[in-house]
Amino acid sequence: MPAPDVKTLAGRRIIVTRAPEQSAELTRKLEELGAEVLLLPMVQFTEPPQTAELDQAIRVLEEFDWLLFTSANAVRFFLARCRELERWPQPSLRLAVVGPATQDALEAEGLRPAIAPREFRGEALAAEIDAEVAGRRILLPRSDQAGDELPRLLRAAGALVTDVVAYSTAQPDSTGGPVFEALRRGQADALTFFSPSAFRHFVDSFGREALLRLSSRVALAAVGPVTAAAIREAGLPVAVEAAQATASALVAALERHFQLPAAGKGRS
Numbered sequence: 001m002p003a004p005d006v007k008t009l010a011g012r013r014i015i016v017t018r019a020p021e022q023s024a025e026l027t028r029k030l031e032e033l034g035a036e037v038l039l040l041p042m043v044q045f046t047e048p049p050q051t052a053e054l055d056q057a058i059r060v061l062e063e064f065d066w067l068l069f070t071s072a073n074a075v076r077f078f079l080a081r082c083r084e085l086e087r088w089p090q091p092s093l094r095l096a097v098v099g100p101a102t103q104d105a106l107e108a109e110g111l112r113p114a115i116a117p118r119e120f121r122g123e124a125l126a127a128e129i130d131a132e133v134a135g136r137r138i139l140l141p142r143s144d145q146a147g148d149e150l151p152r153l154l155r156a157a158g159a160l161v162t163d164v165v166a167y168s169t170a171q172p173d174s175t176g177g178p179v180f181e182a183l184r185r186g187q188a189d190a191l192t193f194f195s196p197s198a199f200r201h202f203v204d205s206f207g208r209e210a211l212l213r214l215s216s217r218v219a220l221a222a223v224g225p226v227t228a229a230a231i232r233e234a235g236l237p238v239a240v241e242a243a244q245a246t247a248s249a250l251v252a253a254l255e256r257h258f259q260l261p262a263a264g265k266g267r268s
Contacts, residue, residue: 008255010034012189015179017042017198022072026192026247033251038188040179042198042205044172045073048144048165051081057139057164058087064162065136068125069113070098070150071143072105077167078141079109098125099245126153134158141166145197171201180206183214190240190254192221196230203234212236219257223250 012035016023019041027037048054058081061067067089069075075097082088089095089111096115097103103116117128137160140151144165151161182188183206193199199222203211211220212235221240222228228238240257242249 007034009251009258012036012254012258013038013182013187014254015040015183015188015191017192017202018194019043019045022194026250029247029251030254033255035254038179038182040176040202041172042193042201043195044170045077045143046168046170047077047081048168050165054078054081054141054164054166055085057141057162058082058085061087061089061093061139063137064093064139066094066096066129066133066138066159068096068138068140068150069102069106070125070140070146072101073143074141074166075102075105075109081166096125096129101245126150126157130157136160138162140164143167143169143197145169169195169197171204176205183218184210186214186217188218189258190219190221192223192240192250192254193227193231194223194245196227199227199230199234208234208236215239219254221250221254221257 009030010033014030014035015038016026017040018026020039023039023041027039030037057064069078094115095106095111095113097106097113098117100116103113106113115125115128117125133154135158138154140154140161140163142163142165144167151163154161183191191202193202215237219239220231220236221242222231222238223242224245225241225243228241231238240250240253242253
């Protein structure tokens with residue numbers, strides 16, 4: 001990536017739909033390269049309304065062989081609950097994560113994963129530990145909106161999976177406003193999504209047809225193959241795709257996109 005004094009994104013307006021508490025690094029990197037950043041959070045994360053199953057799993061942590069995390073939020077909410085219940089993962093419990101942000105969140109808590117696959121999706125994690133999970137008890141704390149692909153693959157490999165809700169993913173109470181108006185007028189260059197849930201919430205609020213019309217002027221940017229697939233399944237084009245779920249990867253992908261001749265020199 002160029003040095004910060006090379007303003008490769010000067011004149012670009014980038015809309016970030018990630019939760020505010022997760023957007024600071026991305027915002028800083030984009031602004032260092034000259035972009036104007038508009039925050040439009042499309043997800044918020046909270047403790048689940050019911051924690052009975054989660055609490056029961058934490059109380060018998062020593063009975064599990066593996067503890068798998070697929071997001072930094074899962075780490076944060078699960079370990080916060082562990083603290084409340086005064087139960088903590090012991091060295092005998094093997095830990096696995098998906099993606100560098102999840103690994104960073106885990107290591108910030110003084111824990112290290114035994115496995116961290118190179119691919120940034122749950123299926124890669126299932127494939128990497130496939131040979132070790134037959135007959136093993138696996139605890140999988142996730143969002144209430146997580147899909148069933150990972151637990152299905154693990155069970156197909158012979159694992160005994162306990163899939164519990166560690167946190168809730170919801171749409172913020174207030175969305176849109178001036179940022180939606182700027183979008184409708186075409187006064188943006190890229191609209192970024194870090195998760196399928198953020199994309200779905202955006203479509204629910206903004207409208208699929210309106211977004212389809214807009215996509216010829218505003219680049220839809222996806223972080224990771226799962227988010228990109230959700231956008232394409234809705235019949236919309238993905239102009240920018242970052243393979244890794246990191247701020248640096250997204251910024252680099254945006255730079256590459258806007259350096260293409262077809263991307264032009266900014267909004268008129």
